[in-house]
Amino acid sequence: VQLQASGGGLVQAGGSLRLSCAASGRTFSQYTMAWFRQAPGKEREFVSAISYRGDNTYYPDSVKGRFTISRDNAKNTVNLQMNSLKPEDTGVYYCAATASSYYYVMPEKYDYWGQGTQVTVSS
Numbered sequence: 598v599q600l601q602a603s604g605g606g607l608v609q610a611g612g613s614l615r616l617s618c619a620a621s622g623r624t625f626s627q628y629t630m631a632w633f634r635q636a637p638g639k640e641r642e643f644v645s646a647i648s649y650r651g652d653n654t655y656y657p658d659s660v661k662g663r664f665t666i667s668r669d670n671a672k673n674t675v676n677l678q679m680n681s682l683k684p685e686d687t688g689v690y691y692c693a694a695t696a697s698s699y700y701y702v703m704p705e706k707y708d709y710w711g712q713g714t715q716v717t718v719s720s
Contacts, residue, residue, distance in 0.1 A: 618692030
């Protein structure tokens with residue numbers, strides 16, 4: 598699976614952005630998908646995950662209620678709607694895929710990664 602993330606940009610605090618991740622390959626619907634982010638000088642951080650059928654989603658407390666992950670298996674895409682953005686949401690956002698039916702918060706558990714898209718939230 599090849600992944601390509603897009604949709605990042607510069608936004609003021611309180612604003613919204615929608616990230617998209619396009620996947621190649623006919624087996625996209627068999628992968629658990631996730632978003633991670635990485636701020637300068639920090640470790641890569643789990644942001645959200647969605648089961649392969651899209652019927653289960655997962656968020657850490659830091660983004661719960663503000664971010665929404667979704668997927669369209671017919672279009673091989675996974676999206677991350679980010680609302681009420683805060684300066685601490687700034688970072689490079691990556692989409693990732695694992696062939697496991699479970700989701701993981703550890704980045705090393707994911708098999709495929711997109712190239713990342715920059716999100717900057719100004720105060």
